[in-house]
Each structure stands twice: as structure tokens, then as C-alpha cells.
Amino acid sequence: MAKISFREALHQAMDEEMARDENVILMGEEVALYNGAYKVSKGLYDKYGETRVIDTPITEEGFTGIGIGAALAGLRPIVEWMTFNFSLQALDQVINNAAKMSYMSGGQLHVPIVFRGPNGPAEYLSSQHSQALQTIYTHIPGLKVVSPATPYDAKGLLKSAIRDDNPVVFMEAEMMYSWEGDVPEGEYLIPLGKADIKRPGGDVSVVTYSKPLRVVQEAAGQLAGQGIEIEIIDLRTLRPLDTRTVFESVRKTNRCVVVDESWPVCGMASYVGYLVASRCFDDLDAPVELVTAEDVPMPYNHTLELAAQPSVEKVVNAVKKVMYL
Amino acid sequence: MAEQTNKQLKDYKKEFLSGLLKTMLLIRRFEENASKMYGLKKIGGFLHLYIGEEAVAVGSVAAADLRRDYVFAAYRDHGHAIVCGADINTLMAELYAKVTGCSRGKGGSMHLFDVKNHMMGGNGIVGAHIPVAAGCALKLKYKQEDGVVLCFFGDGAIHQGSFHETLNMAAIWKLPIVFICENNQYGMGTFYERVSSVKDFSVMGGSYGIPGKQVDGMDVIAVFEAVKEAVERARTKRIPGLLEIKTYRYRGHSMSDPAKYRTKEELDAYKKQDPILILKEKLQENNLLHEETYKQWDDECKARVKDAVDFAEQSAEPPHETLYEDLYM
Numbered sequence: 129m130a131k132i133s134f135r136e137a138l139h140q141a142m143d144e145e146m147a148r149d150e151n152v153i154l155m156g157e158e159v160a161l162y163n164g165a166y167k168v169s170k171g172l173y174d175k176y177g178e179t180r181v182i183d184t185p186i187t188e189e190g191f192t193g194i195g196i197g198a199a200l201a202g203l204r205p206i207v208e209w210m211t212f213n214f215s216l217q218a219l220d221q222v223i224n225n226a227a228k229m230s231y232m233s234g235g236q237l238h239v240p241i242v243f244r245g246p247n248g249p250a251e252y253l254s255s256q257h258s259q260a261l262q263t264i265y266t267h268i269p270g271l272k273v274v275s276p277a278t279p280y281d282a283k284g285l286l287k288s289a290i291r292d293d294n295p296v297v298f299m300e301a302e303m304m305y306s307w308e309g310d311v312p313e314g315e316y317l318i319p320l321g322k323a324d325i326k327r328p329g330g331d332v333s334v335v336t337y338s339k340p341l342r343v344v345q346e347a348a349g350q351l352a353g354q355g356i357e358i359e360i361i362d363l364r365t366l367r368p369l370d371t372r373t374v375f376e377s378v379r380k381t382n383r384c385v386v387v388d389e390s391w392p393v394c395g396m397a398s399y400v401g402y403l404v405a406s407r408c409f410d411d412l413d414a415p416v417e418l419v420t421a422e423d424v425p426m427p428y429n430h431t432l433e434l435a436a437q438p439s440v441e442k443v444v445n446a447v448k449k450v451m452y453l
Numbered sequence: 454m455a456e457q458t459n460k461q462l463k464d465y466k467k468e469f470l471s472g473l474l475k476t477m478l479l480i481r482r483f484e485e486n487a488s489k490m491y492g493l494k495k496i497g498g499f500l501h502l503y504i505g506e507e508a509v510a511v512g513s514v515a516a517a518d519l520r521r522d523y524v525f526a527a528y529r530d531h532g533h534a535i536v537c538g539a540d541i542n543t544l545m546a547e548l549y550a551k552v553t554g555c556s557r558g559k560g561g562s563m564h565l566f567d568v569k570n571h572m573m574g575g576n577g578i579v580g581a582h583i584p585v586a587a588g589c590a591l592k593l594k595y596k597q598e599d600g601v602v603l604c605f606f607g608d609g610a611i612h613q614g615s616f617h618e619t620l621n622m623a624a625i626w627k628l629p630i631v632f633i634c635e636n637n638q639y640g641m642g643t644f645y646e647r648v649s650s651v652k653d654f655s656v657m658g659g660s661y662g663i664p665g666k667q668v669d670g671m672d673v674i675a676v677f678e679a680v681k682e683a684v685e686r687a688r689t690k691r692i693p694g695l696l697e698i699k700t701y702r703y704r705g706h707s708m709s710d711p712a713k714y715r716t717k718e719e720l721d722a723y724k725k726q727d728p729i730l731i732l733k734e735k736l737q738e739n740n741l742l743h744e745e746t747y748k749q750w751d752d753e754c755k756a757r758v759k760d761a762v763d764f765a766e767q768s769a770e771p772p773h774e775t776l777y778e779d780l781y782m
Contacts (some may be wrong), residue, residue: 153595179595188585190618197588200525200573203595205588225585233555233566233574233780270780293782367628429468 129312135305136167137246137279141286142206144315146176148430150289151203155182155195156208156245159385165210166246166305192218192243196226196295199241204290212261212299218243219264226295227270242289244298247275248339248389249437251303255425260390265297267394272320275299276385277341281308292320301339305417312439325368325377330356333375333377335400336387337363339436344387347443358385358447366396367438371403378404382413384425384452387438392420414450419443461674467741473515474736475750477507477729480532483541485489486762487548491708494549495726495766499577500562505530505703508534508728509635512676513603513698516684519644521573521600522549522635525586525609528563528573529702530634537572539565545761551768558771559779580606580613583632585620590628594691602689603680609640613715620661620695627691629685632658634695635670637702642714658695670700671726711742 132140146152160173160183173181179266179389188209195207209215214220224245229237249258264272272294274281282300289296326341327348336344341362346360361378365368378384384404388397403418422436462470484502491500493768503510504668510532519537526533534544539555547554556566563577571619573589574593576582586604593600610616611634623630634654638645646652655665662687668679676698683694705712712720 149674166616182626185618185621187614187618189615190622193581193584193615193619194588194622196593197585197590198592198595200585201587201589201592218609221584224581225576230782231558231779232558232560232567233779234555235493235558236566236568237574238782272781273461363647 129310132279132311133305134279134282134307134309135166135168135298136320137302137311138172138286140311141283142169142173143172143175145253145264145290151202151204152206153170153180153182153198153203154183154206154208154368155191156185157186157210157238159208164208164303167418168305169208172245172300182215182390188214188217189293192221193225194338195241195251196221196239199239200229200237204240206290207245208219209243211245211257212247213259213301215261216244216436217442218353222265222271222297223268227268230294231270234241238293239295242296242298244286244300246302246305248301249426249433251424251433252428252430254428258426260421262299262366263390263395266396271367271451272296273299274320274364275338275366276364277305277338279311281318281324282363283311284316285320285364290319294406296320299338300303304339312391320363321365321368323373324362324364325359325373327360329359329381331356331381331382332358332383332385332450333361333374333389334358334385334443334447335361335363335374337366338389340387343438343440344443347440347447350444351447354448356451369400371407374404378408379411382411384408384412384418385417385443385446387419387443389421389438390416392418392423395420398426414452417446417450419446456638459470462735462739468734470736470741473511473677474729474732475534475754476511477673478751479512479541479754479757480507480535481729482751483535483544483761484531487545487760490762491546493704496562497550498561499528500548500609501529502702502704503529504760505723505727506635506637506670506700507532508673508676508699509607509670509700510632511674513605513633513680515677517601518682519604521572522684523584523589523600523602524605525573525589525602526575526605527579527582527598527610528575528577529607530563530565532570533605534565535569536568538570539567539572540755545758546768547767549652549765549768551765552771552775553768555766557779559776563564580615581609582606583615584609584619587623587628587630590630591626593629594627594640597726599688600629601684604630604634605633605635606653607640608636608638608645611647611657616698620658620663620693623693624652624661628693629687629691631680631687631694631696633680634697635700636697637700639702639706639714641706642710644714647762654697655695660754663695665695665697668696668698670698671723671728671731672734673728693771698782766773
């Protein structure tokens with residue numbers, strides 16, 4: 129098995145799907161001649177040409193809407209947002225058009241499109257460029273939302289997202305693009321809506337997804353040294369949510385911590401926490417603990433920005449809290 | 454002027470002219486009945502009527518070939534759905550929110566879809582469908598199909614960023630699309646000149662290298678000719694077009710609007726150049742239409758709309774289990 133970067137895994141997924149289906153096109157700012165702001169699309173313009181890899185002007189609302197129109201007319205566009213921070217310019221198109229077309233046309237139209245790009249905190253970028261916006265998208269019925277944590281998952285999930293007949297919001301992370309992991313040579317798909325147990329354990333279920341997985345894994349190592357075995361559940365897909373895998377784990381461990389780098393108010397963690405508290409009420413030996421971003425915009429100062437995010441220490445403390453240690 | 458019009462009229466086939474008149478009449482009668490049924494509380498929510506503006510959709514779509522061309526409309530979309538050939542039973546049923554409606558009772562007045570006839574929907578967000586329409590044009594170009602997209606929107610939408618962003622991309626990518634601004638002169642209750650830096654919207658294409666033209670939207674033939682020219686240019690040369698079609702809505706913005714922001718004299722002046730009336734008179738002047746024939750057509754339209762109302766009345770409510778249907782494939 130080859131060790132490749134998250135960036136390369138995403139690139140392979142797009143390359144393979146573009147080779148497989150001529151209806152797959154890629155559009156966005158700097159995706160073509162510049163080879164992508166984060167080089168995820170490197171080489172695709174040379175390989176597939178300007179009709180399939182399209183540089184757009186800096187008009188997120190406009191080119192996102194054009195992608196949606198191309199999708200409902202029969203193409204399978206991948207719309208790359210340079211970051212999800214800029215996707216807010218296109219929010220109307222995603223919420224009012226992509227998510228609604230099938231429903232309000234009584235099933236006459238479908239929007240097979242992928243919106244993808246980096247999401248979540250990076251470093252030294254202050255408030256407008258370091259936001260975890262998954263909750264906004266996950267809130268919307270009609271969308272699917274995917275946020276992988278490893279190169280292996282990223283590739284298999286992106287390929288599935290491109291083949292999906294629904295609008296899929298695919299959230300990556302700038303900090304993860306260079307992280308490496310094992311990815312097999314041959315083709316594989318990972319179904320949307322399936323969580324993955326990244327580490328089995330019997331003491332506490334720790335539910336997370338995307339970049340914080342690494343923090344949780346490090347915490348797991350520390351806790352194991354103290355004789356505490358956590359089970360790590362990587363949600364991978366936020367909508368539809370694989371509650372079964374979460375509930376099965378909690379029914380085994382009787383304790384649950386949710387780690388999420390988005391904000392706590394009406395957030396992904398609070399929703400998962402509510403579901404566990406409600407559906408696994410009789411199985412829980414402690415209230416569900418949440419480790420989320422602090423409820424502030426991201427500051428520029430590095431010490432402060434680290435303090436605003438989930439950390440190994442915060443996860444360890446939360447695990448100990450649900451164990452009454 | 455009259456002579457010129459007469460000459461032009463003789464250039465068209467009688468069936469074509471009759472078709473324009475009959476379709477405008479059908480829309481008018483459909484809208485009048487929708488209004489009536491709204492008054493009887495059979496229809497709820499927002500209802501934006503197209504009365505007075507019929508020549509715009511009818512003349513425009515007559516210039517398209519819906520086997521290969523596509524129509525995107527805004528929220529005042531009943532006329533566009535009818536001229537695209539949607540079954541008016543399913544349209545009235547949709548207004549009634551019945552399961553037999555074109556959108557299964559989930560769309561309503563602002564979201565009439567008839568995809569098989571390339572009517573790609575109304576859209577309830579002002580200007581939001583403009584880039585979507587251009588995306589359909591991108592697909593046509595990518596697949597090397599020779600279709601053209603007609604994108605209708607109101608004077609209220611023309612200041613939205615989505616309009617300007619889309620015109621720019623349509624120009625740089627040479628998309629086969631005609632942007633049709635139906636300027637009925639009031640964005641809800643606001644006279645368009647009060648909120649526009651220009652009085653002539655057709656100049657707005659100029660910033661993007663897109664040819665623009667103003668058209669008299671009360672004259673269905675003038676609309677047809679202007680759209681035909683723009684469609685052909687888009688089809689053969691991949692040059693997008695912008696048309697400002699000046700029209701007038703007789704009713705308020707929606708059913709709740711008494712339209713007190715304009716004078717009765719203004720309304721009456723436009724009613725004198727009613728698009729149905731002027732085409733009817735032109736046909737009669739040219740001995741192409743007898744009054745009895747017109748009455749017969751009108752009776753047919755009324756009967757079809759009555760059937761549509763009956764169909765809607767008798768149709769079932771959507772069953773509860775449809776609530777979660779059509780959300781995902």
C-alpha cells in the first residue's frame with residue numbers, strides 16, 4: 129500500500145472519476161492554470177483541458193449557481209471553493225437551489241454536484257479564514273455533508289460523492305492536505321453515511337470526525353498509558369449521520385465524549401450529544417461531554433488560536449470526567 | 454407605423470398568429486381563475502399573477518424550440534409554464550397544493566416545473582435562478598448541443614449580484630443564453646427608476662460585451678422578433694443576449710398588494726395597449742380573425758381552465774408519507 133498525502137488522495141479521486149465519466153467537470157478559482165490554490169487539482173487542466181477544468185472569476189455565488197445549473201441539466205460538476213469561508217458568498221445557491229430543487233420540483237430535478245474545499249481552522253489567519261462551518265451545511269435537508277479524516281477515507285468518499293445523485297458538501301482541511309496515510313493502489317469506494325471505528329476500546333466512546341481525529345488519537349495514546357481504552361468513532365459523513373455505529377459503541381462503553389472543532393451553539397457535537405443522551409439514556413453511566421471550539425471567532429495570535437480549539441488535554445480531561453476520574 | 458405593422462403581420466402564418474393569441478388568452482383566463490380561487494381560499498400563500506405581461510412569455514417562447522431549448526423563470530412563472538406546454542390541470546392542482554400538481558404539491562405558485570417540456574422551474578429567490586440557467590447553457594455548450602437557454606427575470610432582479618456575475622461568465626465562456634428582463638416597472642411596490650442607476654436596462658449588457666435591446670412587451674410580435682434574433686445569435690454564434698422587455702402588470706405584486714403606489718390613469722393607459730387586445734385588433738384589421746372565432750377561442754380557454762379547476766378540486770391532498778419523498782435520490 130502506498131503512503132500518500134490527503135491532497136494526493138483527493139487528486140486521485142477526481143482524476144479517476146474524470147477519467148471514468150466525461151460528465152464530471154471541475155470548476156473554481158485557480159483550479160486550472162494555477163493548478164489549484166492548494167494544488168489539489170494539480171495536472172488536471174493539462175490532462176483534461178479547459179472545457180473540463182474551468183477557471184472561474186472570483187464570483188462564488190455566480191459560479192456555484194452555474195455548477196448547480198450544469199448539474200440539473202445532466203453534468204456532474206465538482207465546484208471547488210478556495211475555502212469554505214468564501215462559500216458563504218454562495219450560501220444562497222447551495223441552500224435555496226441545490227438543496228431544494230429535487231424537493232420543490234416533486235422529484236423532477238436532481239442536482240448531482242460536489243462542493244469541496246478546505247474548511248476549519250488553519251494557522252495565523254484570524255477570524256475570516258479559520259472557521260469550521262460544517263454545522264451550517266449539515267443543518268440543511270437536501271444536502272449530504274462529508275468530512276473525512278484520513279487520505280484513505282478522503283479518496284473513497286470523494287469518489288462516492290462524485291457518483292452520488294444528490295448535492296454533496298465535501299469538507300476538507302487546509303492543515304490536513306500534507307498529512308499522509310496508506311491508500312491502496314486499486315479503485316475503491318467508501319459509501320456515504322457510514323461511520324468508521326478508528327480504534328476499538330471498551331471504556332469510553334469518543335465520537336469525532338475530520339482534523340480533530342489526530343488530537344483524539346494522541347489522547348487515546350496517553351489514556352492507554354493510564355489504562356483507559358477509548359473507542360474512536362470517526363463519523364466521516366455528517367449527513368446522513370450513521371447513528372447506529374455511534375449508539376452501538378455507547379451501548380458497549382456506557383460513556384461518550386464528542387469532539388468537534390466547530391462552535392458549540394447548535395453545533396454538530398451538541399446534536400450528536402443530544403442523540404446519544406436521548407437514545408442511549410438507559411445505557412449511560414455519565415452525562416455526555418462535549419469538546420468543541422471555544423465560542424469565539426478565531427484570533428490571530430497562535431497561543432490564543434490553539435486555546436480556541438480542541439486539544440489533547442481537553443479530550444483527556446473530558447474522557448476522565450465521564451469516567452469520574 | 455400601421456402600414457409597417459400590417460406588412461409584417463402578413464409575413465406570418467395565420468396559425469402562428471392564432472397560436473400566440475390563444476396562448477395569451479389561456480394564460481389570462483388561467484390567472485383570472487387562480488385569482489378567483491385565491492379569493493375563495495382554495496389557494497394559499499403567495500400568488501403572483503401574470504395578467505398584462507402575457508406577451509413576454511408567449512412571444513419569447515414562440516422564438517425557441519423546446520425540443521432543444523430550455524426555459525428558466527422567476528416566481529411569476531404561471532405564464533411560462535403554460536406557454537412551455539405544461540398541462541394546466543397539473544398547474545392549477547399545484548396552486549391548490551394537491552398531489553396531482555406538477556410539483557406534487559411541494560412547490561406551489563412560485564415553483565412550477567415541467568422538466569419534460571424543458572420548463573426548468575420558477576424560483577422564489579429574486580435573481581437566484583440566473584446563474585443556474587447559465588449552468589444549463591454551460592452543459593449545452595459542453596455537450597456541443599445546439600440548444601439555447603431563455604432566462605426570464607424581473608426588473609427587481611437586475612441589480613442582484615447574481616445577474617452581474619452571471620453575465621460576466623456567460624460572456625467569457627460564450628454561453629448560449631438569452632437573458633430576458635421582464636420590466637413590469639415595479640419591483641414589488643418600488644418604481645424601477647427609483648432604484649436603478651440607469652433607466653434603460655438594455656445598456657447593462659454593455660459592461661460585459663453582451664448586446665442589449667429594449668423591446669415593447671405589450672406587442673407579442675415585437676417580442677417574438679427580438680427574442681428570435683437573440684436566440685439565433687446565441688445558437689449559431691454563442692453570443693449571449695440581454696433583452697429588456699417593457700411590460701406592465703395589471704394586478705398588484707401579489708394578492709395582498711392593492712398597488713396603491715401607482716395611479717389609475719397609468720394602469721388604464723396600459724390596459725389600452727393590452728397585448729391580447731392589440732393582437733386581436735391587428736388580426737381583425739387584416740381579416741385574419743372574426744369576432745365569433747375569437748369568442749369561440751375564449752370559450753375554449755375558459756372551458757379548459759374550468760376543467761383545470763375541477764381537476765384541482767377533485768384531486769387528493771398529498772399523503773403524509775410523501776413528506777420525506779423527493780428529498781434525496
